Amino acid sequence: MTTEALTLLVFAPLAGALVMVVAPRRAAAPIAVLSLLTLPPALVPLTRAVRAGELVQLPLAGFAAPLGIVWRVDALAVTMLLLSVAVVLLVSLHALASFPPERESGQRFWPLWLILVSSLHALFLSADLFNLYVTLELVTLAGVALIAVRGEPAAMRAAMRYLLLGLMASLFYLLATALLYGQTGTLDLYLVGERLEAGGLTAIAVALMATGLLLKAAIVPLHVWLPAAHGKAPGPVSAVLSALVVKAALYILIRLWFWGGGGQAGEHAALLLGVLGALAILYASAAAIAQRRLKMLVAYSTLAQLGYVMLLFPLASAGAYRAVVFHVVAHGIAKAAMFLAAANLLRALGSERLQRLAGAGSRHGLDVLAFALAGVSIMGLPPSGGFVAKWLLLAAAWQERGWAWVVVISVGSLLAAVYVFRVVSLAFAQPLREPERAASAGEEQGRAQLTSVAALLLAALAIVLGLASAPLIALIDQGLPPGMLR
Amino acid sequence: MTSTTVYLLAASAVFGIGVYGLIVADHILRKLLALNMMGSAVFVFILTVAGVTPEGPDPLAQALVLTGIVIAVAATAFALALMVRMFQETGLTSLQGHDGDD
Numbered sequence: 001m002t003t004e005a006l007t008l009l010v011f012a013p014l015a016g017a018l019v020m021v022v023a024p025r026r027a028a029a030p031i032a033v034l035s036l037l038t039l040p041p042a043l044v045p046l047t048r049a050v051r052a053g054e055l056v057q058l059p060l061a062g063f064a065a066p067l068g069i070v071w072r073v074d075a076l077a078v079t080m081l082l083l084s085v086a087v088v089l090l091v092s093l094h095a096l097a098s099f100p101p102e103r104e105s106g107q108r109f110w111p112l113w114l115i116l117v118s119s120l121h122a123l124f125l126s127a128d129l130f131n132l133y134v135t136l137e138l139v140t141l142a143g144v145a146l147i148a149v150r151g152e153p154a155a156m157r158a159a160m161r162y163l164l165l166g167l168m169a170s171l172f173y174l175l176a177t178a179l180l181y182g183q184t185g186t187l188d189l190y191l192v193g194e195r196l197e198a199g200g201l202t203a204i205a206v207a208l209m210a211t212g213l214l215l216k217a218a219i220v221p222l223h224v225w226l227p228a229a230h231g232k233a234p235g236p237v238s239a240v241l242s243a244l245v246v247k248a249a250l251y252i253l254i255r256l257w258f259w260g261g262g263g264q265a266g267e268h269a270a271l272l273l274g275v276l277g278a279l280a281i282l283y284a285s286a287a288a289i290a291q292r293r294l295k296m297l298v299a300y301s302t303l304a305q306l307g308y309v310m311l312l313f314p315l316a317s318a319g320a321y322r323a324v325v326f327h328v329v330a331h332g333i334a335k336a337a338m339f340l341a342a343a344n345l346l347r348a349l350g351s352e353r354l355q356r357l358a359g360a361g362s363r364h365g366l367d368v369l370a371f372a373l374a375g376v377s378i379m380g381l382p383p384s385g386g387f388v389a390k391w392l393l394l395a396a397a398w399q400e401r402g403w404a405w406v407v408v409i410s411v412g413s414l415l416a417a418v419y420v421f422r423v424v425s426l427a428f429a430q431p432l433r434e435p436e437r438a439a440s441a442g443e444e445q446g447r448a449q450l451t452s453v454a455a456l457l458l459a460a461l462a463i464v465l466g467l468a469s470a471p472l473i474a475l476i477d478q479g480l481p482p483g484m485l486r
Numbered sequence: 487m488t489s490t491t492v493y494l495l496a497a498s499a500v501f502g503i504g505v506y507g508l509i510v511a512d513h514i515l516r517k518l519l520a521l522n523m524m525g526s527a528v529f530v531f532i533l534t535v536a537g538v539t540p541e542g543p544d545p546l547a548q549a550l551v552l553t554g555i556v557i558a559v560a561a562t563a564f565a566l567a568l569m570v571r572m573f574q575e576t577g578l579t580s581l582q583g584h585d586g587d588d
Contacts, residue, residue: 067546130550137557141564148568153576160572161581163565164517168508171524174554175501175531181547182535 002049002056006071008042009081009121017114020101028101032110036092036117039085043078050078051475058125070188072127075479076325079472080124080251083329086461087243087336088117094340094454095236097447098347108149109234116142116240123248129177129187129260132252133170136216140166143245147233158228165215165225172212179205189260196261206265209256210273216249219310220280223303230299235343235451238295239458242302242339243332250309250328257313258321258481270313277310278408285415289422293352294342297419298335301378304412305331308393311409315400318477318484323392325476330385330465334377337458341371344451357423359431366452368427373459375420377466380413385465388473493534501527512580514569518562525558 016035020028049056056073064070073081092113099109119138126132144166148159181187183202184195196202211222218226226246230238256262263270284303291297305327312324344367345360346352361368377386390413397405465472500523507520529551536547573579 130553134553134557137561141561144568145564148571151571151575153572156568156572156575157578157581160514160565160568163561163568164508164514164521164581167521167561167565168505168524171521171528175528178528178532178535178550181532181550185536187546 001045002054002073003058005042005045006056006058006073006125008038009046010118010125012038012042012118013114013121014118017111017118020111020114025102025107028106028110029096032092032096032101032114035114036089039089039117043081043085046073047078047082047475049073050075050478053478069126069128069131071125072190073125075475075477076251076255077124077479079325079329079475079479080247081121083247083332084117084120084124084244087240087332087458090454090458090461091236091239091243091336091340093457094239094343094451097450097454098235098343100447105150109146112142112145112149113236116146116245120244120248124251127189129180129189129192131187132189133174133177136173136248136252137170139245139248140170140216143237143241146237147229147241149237150234152232154228155232155234158225158232162225162229169212169215172208172215176205176209176212179208189255193259193261196264198264198266202261202264203266203269206256206262206269209262210253210265210269213249213253213256214276217246217253217306218303219276219306220283220303221276223280223284226303227296227299230302230339231293231296235340235346238299238343239336239339242299243336246302246306247309247328247332250306254309254312254324258316258484263316267314270316273310274314274405277307277313278405280304280307280310281408281412282415285412285419288419289415291419292354294346294354294357294423295339295352297354297423298338298342301338301416301419302335304416305335305378308389308409308412311393311397311405315396315402315405316484317396317400318480319392319396319399321480321484322473322476323389323396325479326385326392326469326473327389329472330377330389330462333458333465334374334384334386334462337370337374337455337462338378340451340455340458341367341374344448344455345371347451348448354423354426357426358429359427361424361428364452366449366456368424370452370455370459371427372420372424373456374462375424377459377462379416379420381417383466384463385469386462388466388469490534493530497527497530497534499527500524500530512582514565514572514579514581518565518569522558522562525554529554 012035016031020031058071060069099106101110119135123135144159144163148156180192184192215222230241281304284300288297288300308327309324312320348364349356377384380386380390394409504520504524508517511517532547532551
């Protein structure tokens, strides 16, 4: 039962994508909906098995490690899969309206979208260094294609820059994989973790792999590609890139560090990663405040929020692990809501300059409400998911006596409040002049409402996550890395 | 100097040239060529550090390189297609200069 569920998570969207390419146009929407709706039922037995303390494994084609590739699901993988399925389903609701499957734009969008989902899930399931490389490459290629899917010049340039840097990052990762394989004779992440010994070669391998992954995760100062790529992409694409794709690279880094023996690189390396995270929080939050375009502001906010994940490496306690994984989930949902709301506002106002937002609060109330609710979570105000994450992280830093981290986390939240309030207060300001109302056809109106509903549902989920955080925390606690005591 | 050392030095040199080219080159096609050089260097590297076991050639390393080549070809094809399309839309073959962000 659980192995079927595993395969469905990857192969249902993949099959959907392939069938859609050859199927007639009017079949596109049912295919997309069908392949996405298989995902939640597939997650149920997996979550149940993991909650019961089972480690679900699937050696692909029956070849066991160390030679074969093994898919392995523990609590961390299930957490990421739950986040992914929740975000993908709700964002797909938006995409059904913004990229209607039967239209030309949808015909291009949907197969790529499903391939992205499929490769993301394969990445979260994989426990093999080379398989992770392949899935990471697939995620990048699908992501790049989705950024450029509308063929807008600015988006294509952003996509090209992302592609070139992404390919370079992959090669760093691959080089490190070769080093690790040469040293340990296996590609299985867990076996590598057992066999790896501290030393010069290990340090080089971990440094190369971390560089590649940080480039893909856009951690300051390796972030140059992200604001343009996430800011210029279509709404649903930005949402999933910020919520899931950058997290995928960080997921691999966390796996490598705490399960795959990367921690052998030592405390100084962990401290360096933490300092990069602190830099990301402070620099990117300040940069977000200075932005004049809505989606760029949201993109810089992503950069800042990714910084919090990096604090896990120097803190390295059970409390910090719980906080950071919770933060990954909370931020993923809130940021997807924020990007969808921003895309809706951009579409409704015809401009993404912040000044044009004046008065949007009364005319596009749903989208502004979604943005504000997501903002509550991003700032870390109660009762949102973001609040729980920041609170846990502060507590963990306090416990480890990491006063510098405490200051960084608090300042980061304050700066987040500044950039979120800047948008919300503008939206409720008096417009400079009454803008001409665009006359829209009934169908367009219906589509616009669906996109707003998708954003609002995600935003509501971001808040609910804070009110009902106990089950998620229990799940996260089950997947503590080896050697980390509760 | 053993053959392993020669291969390792060659791989490092080619990788370095690739990184240099990727950073310095202006035309996207040149950047892609540089990326492919880096890729080839990694493949040589894999075969050198992991290619030979006491029992003979390591099949897993060969399989890795083969998969790596397939991925490199696919990624290059995709990047070339994106480059051509970008040229058709914008008339540009480089990523330098104004991004229209302000």
